[in-house]
Amino acid sequence: MRAGYGAPLRHLLLMAGAFAVAGWVLARIAGEPTAGRMLLWFVGAVIAHDLVLFPVYATADRALRARLAAPARGPSPLNHVRVPALAAGLIFLVYLPGVLGLGRDTYRAATGLEREPLLGRWLLLTAALFLASGLLYALRRWRAHHLRRV
Amino acid sequence: MRSDDTSPAGHHPPGYGFPRRGWRALAEHPPPGVGTATRAWRSPLRGPWLTSVYGLVLLVTLPLVIVTGLLDHLAYGPAYGQAFPYDVGWLRLPAVDWPTRPSWLFRVTQGLHVTLGIMLVPVVLAKLWSVIPKLFDWPPARSVAQVLERLTLLLLVGGILFEIATGLLNMQYAYLFGFDFYTAHYFGAWVFTAALVAHVALKLPRLVTALRSRPVVRELTVGRAGTRPEPPDPDGLVAAAPGDPTMSRRGAIALVGGLSVLLGALTVGQSLDGAWRRTALLLPRGRQPDDGPTGFPVNRSALAAGIDPADTGPAWRLTLRAGDRTRALDRAALLALPQHTARLPIACVEGWSTLQTWTGVRLRDLAALVGAEDVDAARVRSLERAGLFNRATLAANQVLDPDSLLALRVNGVDLTPDHGWPARVIVPALPGVHCTKWVASIEFDRATA
Numbered sequence: 001m002r003a004g005y006g007a008p009l010r011h012l013l014l015m016a017g018a019f020a021v022a023g024w025v026l027a028r029i030a031g032e033p034t035a036g037r038m039l040l041w042f043v044g045a046v047i048a049h050d051l052v053l054f055p056v057y058a059t060a061d062r063a064l065r066a067r068l069a070a071p072a073r074g075p076s077p078l079n080h081v082r083v084p085a086l087a088a089g090l091i092f093l094v095y096l097p098g099v100l101g102l103g104r105d106t107y108r109a110a111t112g113l114e115r116e117p118l119l120g121r122w123l124l125l126t127a128a129l130f131l132a133s134g135l136l137y138a139l140r141r142w143r144a145h146h147l148r149r150v
Numbered sequence: 151m152r153s154d155d156t157s158p159a160g161h162h163p164p165g166y167g168f169p170r171r172g173w174r175a176l177a178e179h180p181p182p183g184v185g186t187a188t189r190a191w192r193s194p195l196r197g198p199w200l201t202s203v204y205g206l207v208l209l210v211t212l213p214l215v216i217v218t219g220l221l222d223h224l225a226y227g228p229a230y231g232q233a234f235p236y237d238v239g240w241l242r243l244p245a246v247d248w249p250t251r252p253s254w255l256f257r258v259t260q261g262l263h264v265t266l267g268i269m270l271v272p273v274v275l276a277k278l279w280s281v282i283p284k285l286f287d288w289p290p291a292r293s294v295a296q297v298l299e300r301l302t303l304l305l306l307v308g309g310i311l312f313e314i315a316t317g318l319l320n321m322q323y324a325y326l327f328g329f330d331f332y333t334a335h336y337f338g339a340w341v342f343t344a345a346l347v348a349h350v351a352l353k354l355p356r357l358v359t360a361l362r363s364r365p366v367v368r369e370l371t372v373g374r375a376g377t378r379p380e381p382p383d384p385d386g387l388v389a390a391a392p393g394d395p396t397m398s399r400r401g402a403i404a405l406v407g408g409l410s411v412l413l414g415a416l417t418v419g420q421s422l423d424g425a426w427r428r429t430a431l432l433l434p435r436g437r438q439p440d441d442g443p444t445g446f447p448v449n450r451s452a453l454a455a456g457i458d459p460a461d462t463g464p465a466w467r468l469t470l471r472a473g474d475r476t477r478a479l480d481r482a483a484l485l486a487l488p489q490h491t492a493r494l495p496i497a498c499v500e501g502w503s504t505l506q507t508w509t510g511v512r513l514r515d516l517a518a519l520v521g522a523e524d525v526d527a528a529r530v531r532s533l534e535r536a537g538l539f540n541r542a543t544l545a546a547n548q549v550l551d552p553d554s555l556l557a558l559r560v561n562g563v564d565l566t567p568d569h570g571w572p573a574r575v576i577v578p579a580l581p582g583v584h585c586t587k588w589v590a591s592i593e594f595d596r597a598t599a
Contacts, residue, residue: 006167006293014348015298021344022305025337028239034329041327042338045311046304049278050285065396078396083405090409091416094271094318095432103324110323111434112451112568118432125431 057089074144080137084129092122167293177289184288191283194392195402197380198360199369201387203403204277205357209350211270216343218263222499223336224248225256225581230527230543232584234332241340250551253578257497257505260581261421264501267317268417272409274310276402280387287386299352302345309342321500323434374398420502427504435502443561444569446496446504449582452567455534457588459567462533466572468556469591472522481572484558487511492553498582508576510557513549513592522594525549529595530575533588542584546597548577556589 002008029035061082070076097103101117108114166173225248226233249255291297313335320331327334363380377395380388397405419430423446430436439445467478490512497503517525528549534540548554554577558565565571570587577585 003165004168004294006165006295011295011299011352014351015295015302018302018305018344018348019298022341024240025341029333029337032329032333037327037329038334038338041315041329041334042308042312042341043304045315046308049275049307049311050282054279054282070394070396076396079401083408086405087409087412090272090275090413091432094268094413095322095416097319097322097324098432098434102326103322106323106325107434109451109454110449111437111439112448112453113437113439115323115434121431 075137075140077137080133084126084133087129088126091125165292167295173289173292177292180288187286189391191389192391192393193389194377194379194395195397195399196280196283197388198356198383198385199364199380200399200402201277201280202357202360203366204273204280204406205353206361207273208270208277211266212346215263215267215270216339218259219339221259222263226584227543227545232543235330235336238336247545247547248579250548250554250578250580253494253553255579256581257421257495257503260497260499261501261503264317264321265414265417265421267314269410269414271314271413272406274314276406278307283386302348305341305345306349309338309345312338313342370400372398372400374401423504435500443563444566446506447502448568449498450587452588455537455588457533457567462567462572462588468573468589470516470520471591472517472520472594472596475520477519481558484511484556484573487515490555492555494553494576494578496582496585507561508555508557509559510555510573512552513554513556516556516592517549517594520594522596524597525594526597527595529593530586530589531591532586533590539583542586544577548580551578553578
């Protein structure tokens with residue numbers, strides 16, 4: 001078993017269990033007119049993360065590291081840019097419909113209010129994050145400088 | 151259990167399965183660029199330990215998200231064909247009556263489902279970051295077992311990302327996906343859960359070994375300067391040519407935790423009242439329609455529901471029916487009946503909720519008016535003509551609860567059109583969409599009929 005399949009029987013059973021549920025669900029929704037879209041979003045989510053989001057943020061991080069080489073003395077500014085950038089990016093992705101004002105009609109029907117894009121709020125939040133991080137960096141630099149002199 | 155050690159998920163480099171020659175040939179013919187890609191992984195933090203820390207967090211929290219999600223389905227009352235999707239076949243949940251106590255039950259389960267789900271986004275992304283070199287491994291598999299395992303990882307990763315994406319879009323009213331949310335989110339959850347069970351069953355021993363390899367408490371004392379790569383692991387999570395650390399492991403964990411707390415802080419406001427609501431800066435329910443006594447959110451406006459003001463004016467009558475007994479009451483007649491006041495939450499599937507003070511007639515008193523004291527169920531119809539939620543069936547416990555009301559007033563004033571004027575149902579712990587607004591009729595089924 002192990003030589004042919006490549007793992008103990010237990011492994012095969014676990015795989016069979018996962019595929020059984022997925023296969024059953026697939027058969028269940030196959031009749032839905034939108035089944036193709038669901039499948040597209042399911043596989044598309046993996047592609048969007050693995051082959052778009054990850055390469056984009058990894059490349060951005062690499063460019064950032066190349067520009068912000070660690071100084072000989074004192075704290076590195078790298079994480080003081082990285083952390084607020086990551087937070088702002090994550091907030092943008094998670095609250096995307098609110099930031100960009102997507103789905104106006106469903107929003108109006110549900111809330112009785114008009115949807116205004118909240119891009120300004122997101123920009124303010126981003127500015128606040130960078131400001132806080134920048135202040136912390138200035139403080140750390142000042143301390144490093146100060147302590148060296150003492 | 152020890153036999154796990156030689157499985158694809160085991161500790162030793164797995165051998166080739168059948169057909170050995172085929173798998174070996176695949177391994178020996180990598181496409182151009184694989185070597186460069188392997189050496190391109192630089193983070194000295196990647197390794198079984200960090201992956202296991204993120205994995206452990208998800209192992210503890212994801213079951214909460216899954217269970218609260220299933221409870222939500224149950225709260226909709228699948229027994230009355232009003233939980234979506236309707237027809238779930240074998241994936242049916244056990245038939246239980248959704249309780250009315252504690253009255254904050256649905257507020258908490260659904261608030262937890264949405265808020266925790268959002269807070270886990272950074273953890274999921276961090277976990278994926280920690281294992282992503284595996285995606286570009288060569289050979290992609292050495293046996294049929296590994297091929298199958300990779301396919302279940304597609305179900306696992308696709309499942310969690312699909313659930314996150316559909317959930318986030320639904321709770322923000324942006325139906326970009328163009329398919330039924332309930333169907334997709336419910337069945338997607340089952341695909342994910344099944345893949346998760348298989349993944350945990352295979353990887354749990356590795357998680358334990360990895361976490362034991364460097365005690366968490368000690369690792370949390372190591373700063374950036376002292377951070378060293380983990381020893382090479384058979385899975386190839388540890389970089390072949392790691393760079394200098396730009397962050398400690400505790401820093402990475404604090405970063406993910408901090409992002410999680412930040413998202414939580416920007417979300418939890420939608421489940422709170424008063425000034426706190428505004429802290430949900432970027433969410434639809436961070437807004438208060440106005441500052442008056444009826445300035446709390448609604449899930450459907452009277453305009454969107456197509457409610458004709460002529461139907462809710464003096465001509466409006468509430469029709470009560472039980473068997474062949476019928477009563478029609480206007481608003482004045484309802485206000486003349488004994489009034490009861492209860493402080494009850496409205497909680498929605500999107501995770502938002504609000505606690506308000508409702509006044510109206512007890513549903514069980516209305517049942518008694520048509521001789522249905524022994525009520526088995528009540529079917530409430532709205533004036534709303536179309537729409538998935540223009541009707542709801544209430545179970546006996548939901549009709550008989552002393553706080554279950556046909557509300558006429560809220561916070562001391564009359565209901566507004568958006569809040570269901572002239573009358574709406576409010577039942578403790580019942581999902582908001584089943585607290586029918588603009589009620590036209592209530593039909594009681596008698597237990598002994």
